Each structure stands twice: as C-alpha cells, then as structure tokens.
Amino acid sequence: MTPVTRGRVLLIVGAVAGLGLAATGLLRGDQGSAPVPGNAVATVNGTPIFEADYRRAVSAVSADRRSKQLSLEQRARILDRLIDEELLIQRGLELRLATRDPRIRTNLSGAVIDLIVARADAQGREVDDDTLRAFFREHRDYFRSSPRLHVQQEGDAVVTIPDVPLPPAKLRQYVGVAAARSLLGAKPGQVVRSSGNTYRLVARIPGAVPTLAMVKPAVLAEYRRRAGDRLLRTTLDQRRARSAIAIARERL
Secondary structure, three states: OOOOOHHHHHHHHHHHOOOOOOOOOOOOOOOOOOOOOOOEEEEEOOEEEEHHHHHHHHHHHHHHHOOOOOOHHHHHHHHHHHHHHHHHHHHHHHOOHHHHOHHHHHHHHHHHHHHHHHHHHHHHOOOOHHHHHHHHHHOHHHHOOOOEEEEEEEOOOOOOOOOOOEOHHHHHHHHOHHHHHHHHOOOOOOEEEEOOEEEEEEEEEOOOOOOHHHHHHHHHHHHHHHHHHHHHHHHHHHHHHHOOOOOOHHHO
C-alpha cells in the first residue's frame, strides 16, 4: 500500500467526520480468524494493511483536523476506510482495470517509472567527486551558459528593449519569436525587420563554460536524471528479452 495521498486523506477525513459508513465490527473485535502479520494491523483476503501505512493515515488525519489524538472510534473508522480501499483495489484487479482503463494504465506505468527513477536517484546520491568531475568534463558544453544578444530597436517606434545584452529567452519576450530567431542567426551590425519593427544586432556575447564548483548542484541533478533514464531503458530491455511479444506487422 502506498503512502497517504491527499485523495486518501480526504476519504478518511470524511469517514472520521461521520460522512462515511460507520466502522463495521472493528470496535467489537470481530475481525475474523485469519492471522495478522506482526507488521500489519489487518489483512484483507490475505493482503496485509501494514501498521506503518495505518500510522501515516492516522497522523495525516490528525494533522488535517489539528487534533493531537484521535479517539478509538475515529481510528477504527480510518482502518475501516483503508480496508474499503483495499477491497476496491482488489475488485479493480479482478476487473483487470489496470489493462483495460487507459487512465489507470497511464498512472500505473508512470508509478513504475517513478519507482525505477527513484532507485537510480538513490544510487546517484552516492556518486563520488571523481565520477562527477568526469561526467562534467564529458558534458561540459551542456552546462555552457546561453549566449547573450545586445539588440537595439531602430526607427520611430518607442524603444522597448533594454540597452543591455539579453539571453535569447528574455529577448523573445521583447521582440517576439520570429524576430528573435532572425537575430540569433544574424551577425553584429546586421538589421532585422519583423512585424513592422526594425532591430539591429549590436553585439553577440558567447556563452561561457562555468567551473564545476559554480554549477555542481545542476551537474549532480543531470547526472541523476541520465542515470534514471539509463536504468529505465535497461529495465525495459531486460523485460522485453524475457517476454513473449508478437507483432502483426501487416496491420501497422
């Protein structure tokens, strides 16, 4: 079972507030005869509801209600909602919604990707400085700062461009996409006309490559991102190799 989400909190809060069904039998102790593992608070058709998930749900509801301690009845209702959730999930699996519903398929595949990337991120946190320096040397141009363009607006139009070098993204805000694209390809001194306005490229300041110390957080983040992409691709390739996949190419 996943950590408490906002949607689950709202469901549970509603139950605690009396908007849902009352806890059915949980306060009377008739939970059934099936054994409950030591790390769980209940089982539903053999599937455990882990104590850690239950505690998180209780804490989330307590925080939402600004209450330090919930009553036994309120906590029983929280568990009742977690049981309801597990019953719904099991029914969804019986109906094969994970393979039939496009939205659920998208959410499920996205969740698996997140798990794979999180594992890669955890491994990336242990990267040593030598590895990070080697990665930075190999991809130095990726971290190069954007070039800046010093552009002046000519003619009788009101000057709206600051008389300072600007990065391309900022320049586009002043002159528009078409003019910015032409200015990026222009040479210093060249005039560009666009949408009735005239612009002259005064100077082009090339982007600079920073030192590793200046951009180390960005380098580490990019290293982790690429590690996640590699692990995801490796995982998919391995599963493809172990899977039976048939393609009707004549229908493509």
